[in-house]
Amino acid sequence: MPPVFCHSLEELFQHIDIHKHKHLSFHHHLRNGDFVMNTVLRHYRDEQVEGLHLHPSSIFPSYTMLLELLERGQIASVTTNYLNGPVAQWISEHGLPGELKMQTHGGRARSIIDGRDRIDVAYLAAPAVDAMGNAVGYLGQHRCGSLGYAVADSQHAGITVLVTDTVLSDPITDPEIQGVDVDYVVIVDAIGDPDGIVSGTTSITTHPIGVRIASLTVAALDAIGAIREGFSFQSGAGGVSLRVTDELSKIMRQRHITASFFSGGITGHHVAMLEAGLVDRLYDVQCFDLAAVDSLARNDRHIPISASRYANPADPDQVIADLDVVILGATEVDLDFNVNVTTDSHGVLIGGSGGHSDTASESQVTVIVSPLMRGRLPLIKDRVTTITTKGEHVDLIVTERGIAVHPERVDLKAKLEQTTLPVMTIETLQAIAHSYTGKPVDPPLGERIIGVVEDRTYEILDNIHQKK
Amino acid sequence: MNVTAGTYESSDCLIRLSPSTTRKVIVESIVFDQFGDAIQRVLNDTLDQYGVSAVQVECFDKGALDYTVRARLITALKRGGYIE
Amino acid sequence: MSRSYLFIPGNTPSMIQSHDVYDSDAVILDLEDSVAVYDKDAARELVRSFLAAHRGNVEVFVRINDVDSGHFHRDVSAVDDLAINGYVLPKANPQAIDALAKACNHPILPIIEDPQAVLDAYAIVRHPQVKGAILGAEDLTKEMMIERTSDGIEIHHVRSHLALVCHALQKPFIDTPWTVVDDLDGLAKDASLARSLGATGKAAIHPNHVALINDLFGPSESAIRDAERILAKASETGKGAFRLDGKMIDEPIVEKARRLIAAAARYNKR
Incomplete structure (x- = not known):
């Protein structure tokens, strides 16, 4: 049976009782240009629905209606993979009646599929929909590319609602969201603002410190033999990661090396390498820019994948199980190689794992790239404020002044010590930072625990404290 | 007469000296929790070293390391004629 | 230098x-x-x-x-x-x-x-x-x-x-x-x-x-490798002058190779 088509949210709420279903989910593929969450939640605000449990895959600064619901006390709990901006600030300062649960991209999908996280209604922005409710993200007026974080929701939510502004007359042959899983399609004027949607990519850094970190990283990867025919690779969209990817592409060109795949968030830079024949396939769980979106639409070696296929350890097709190298960032690391990308040193929420913890646990080699000091704050603490990723999954930490190797990776250490690269213990690297900055006093954390960090094995890695 | 040295740039600090009958040291810093005490100490140690006690020192810090705090204070003290 | x-x-x-x-x-x-x-x-x-x-x-x-x-x-x-x-x-x-x-x-x-x-x-x-x-x-x-x-x-x-x-x-x-x-x-x-x-x-x-x-x-990789080969051969033969790759290598050339390797070490290339 095809889904019920509505021409407004008002019409939708004639079919669904807005007060009945409290566990709501959204995806963040429209990033800071998303209209859907604000528009949907405005109805919940106006109807004064209370006791809401929100499951957005990430929270961006533009999700202002979420902030309003928090201020009005209508939200009981939030489960998400990443948050920053005013909502993050508010939750850090006030906490929630219930809990803030920080998951990972793979863990969120797993938990929804397992039924452990129950979604009553999934409100999913869908750039292009056909008459049967099939949807893709790489077509439509406000296309965003891969809908990876929406798939599990669409399949397991009690009620699946697609919100779209583009209904295609031809059937979609290879949909990311299957019409059989969709209950309602709501047609609106615009699901988002293009400028905010595809603005996820930064440029390749030219800052001398970032340049140095990238060049040490590539030299280290070379020394450990990671740059070889058929290797697989993932990097973020930040300036240093992009530079590492760019320098790698130069070496791959010189040595005629083709990578087997790149995974994760895809940018125009990755697309250029696909088109140049430097990599065989792109496994795309989210698109960061328009070049990536358009490549997804026309290139069958640029493959959209769901969050489950990306990073769910229980998924038989899990892509990152074959990942050789991942380049990740860090706000803090500690002497046990634990990484924090969730809070700053005051414990205020400024991010979240996203795919950090997932990829670190699967990748053969996990490389953390970061300046040794940010202003006067040293990267390396005795103990991170919040554990996002466990140290046992981290292999190398590359800073502009030196490279630390996890003590258990004697194999990598042996190879790196044969080079002239600045390899040293993490304690030495910390001491170097302290010789410049002095040892910082740790700001006191608030007493009240307002949430937890949960990894994709469902283990609670750490608590999140209210801001003092 | 107020005297200043340094800038508000990242990794720098701005020192402002004002006349005072006693020593007052006031620190505002983007890393106050982590390094406020350390900055206070450098300022006081430097004033001690040069034997200056009757001055108000305001430090507006953007993550300056100890050597920068010290240098900016010394520059301000020289500009203000507190030391040679 | x-x-x-x-x-x-x-x-x-x-x-x-x-x-x-x-x-x-x-x-x-x-x-x-x-x-x-x-x-x-x-x-x-x-x-x-x-x-x-x-x-x-x-x-x-x-x-x-x-x-x-x-x-x-x-x-x-x-x-x-x-x-x-x-x-x-x-x-x-x-x-x-x-x-x-x-x-x-x-x-x-x-x-x-x-x-x-x-x-x-x-x-x-x-x-x-x-x-x-x-x-x-x-x-x-x-x-x-x-x-x-x-x-x-x-x-x-x-x-x-x-x-x-x-x-x-x-x-x-x-x-x-x-x-x-x-x-x-x-x-x-x-x-x-x-x-x-x-x-x-x-x-x-x-x-x-x-x-x-x-x-x-700095000295190029190939220049460094050549210098390494000259020094290796010099210590092997123990003679004041010897042949390598069809060329005559004498003490001034060996000394130049030594200085090049020292420079390479200084520049962290060895």
Whole structure:
């Protein structure tokens, strides 16, 4: 049976009782240009629905209606993979009646599929929909590319609602969201603002410190033999990661090396390498820019994948199980190689794992790239404020002044010590930072625990404290 | 007469000296929790070293390391004629 | 012999404290042109305070203000008792060299940046405290009111002249910096040309130029490998002269190979 088509949210709420279903989910593929969450939640605000449990895959600064619901006390709990901006600030300062649960991209999908996280209604922005409710993200007026974080929701939510502004007359042959899983399609004027949607990519850094970190990283990867025919690779969209990817592409060109795949968030830079024949396939769980979106639409070696296929350890097709190298960032690391990308040193929420913890646990080699000091704050603490990723999954930490190797990776250490690269213990690297900055006093954390960090094995890695 | 040295740039600090009958040291810093005490100490140690006690020192810090705090204070003290 | 000399603005803490991260063989902490006239005192104090507390694994020079600037003596005394590798003296001439040599005990690297200085280069560089020469083409061409171009035809003769002077006196000749920050291809051409004319190193005004300069002015990988083979064969045969690859290798060539390997080790290539 095809889904019920509505021409407004008002019409939708004639079919669904807005007060009945409290566990709501959204995806963040429209990033800071998303209209859907604000528009949907405005109805919940106006109807004064209370006791809401929100499951957005990430929270961006533009999700202002979420902030309003928090201020009005209508939200009981939030489960998400990443948050920053005013909502993050508010939750850090006030906490929630219930809990803030920080998951990972793979863990969120797993938990929804397992039924452990129950979604009553999934409100999913869908750039292009056909008459049967099939949807893709790489077509439509406000296309965003891969809908990876929406798939599990669409399949397991009690009620699946697609919100779209583009209904295609031809059937979609290879949909990311299957019409059989969709209950309602709501047609609106615009699901988002293009400028905010595809603005996820930064440029390749030219800052001398970032340049140095990238060049040490590539030299280290070379020394450990990671740059070889058929290797697989993932990097973020930040300036240093992009530079590492760019320098790698130069070496791959010189040595005629083709990578087997790149995974994760895809940018125009990755697309250029696909088109140049430097990599065989792109496994795309989210698109960061328009070049990536358009490549997804026309290139069958640029493959959209769901969050489950990306990073769910229980998924038989899990892509990152074959990942050789991942380049990740860090706000803090500690002497046990634990990484924090969730809070700053005051414990205020400024991010979240996203795919950090997932990829670190699967990748053969996990490389953390970061300046040794940010202003006067040293990267390396005795103990991170919040554990996002466990140290046992981290292999190398590359800073502009030196490279630390996890003590258990004697194999990598042996190879790196044969080079002239600045390899040293993490304690030495910390001491170097302290010789410049002095040892910082740790700001006191608030007493009240307002949430937890949960990894994709469902283990609670750490608590999140209210801001003092 | 107020005297200043340094800038508000990242990794720098701005020192402002004002006349005072006693020593007052006031620190505002983007890393106050982590390094406020350390900055206070450098300022006081430097004033001690040069034997200056009757001055108000305001430090507006953007993550300056100890050597920068010290240098900016010394520059301000020289500009203000507190030391040679 | 340093391949790269990176200028670091002396009043910018963030750059000073990262001075040894940029991988140049030498840095020149600058109290002159990159510092505003009203902050000369602040820069002097900052550089002094930094050098008194920290030291990286890199050669450190301080470019003081010129002898007529009114800052000269205070600049010299600010850092004279610290562990620096020398002073860089702008607008150098024989009298200025004498004045600096009297005021300090450290080595001197003069910047040759006006026509008279070019003509007096031999007299400047032969002074025992002078350890090389730096060409300052921006000021030189400005003085002569000629255009400074990317292919450098206007300074071609000066480069050759200074190369001759420095080589005759067996001291390094450090080429003028490339001033187009984002044009790395232009830098590569400019640095290659300077090297081919006899420059032994090059100054830089941006950290992103250092890697290319190091590559072009250092021994190449193949030269290092050849030198390694010569030394291996020399210790193997134990003879004063031997054949390798059909060529006669005698003691001067073996000595040259030894110095090249020592330089490679210094540059972290071995």
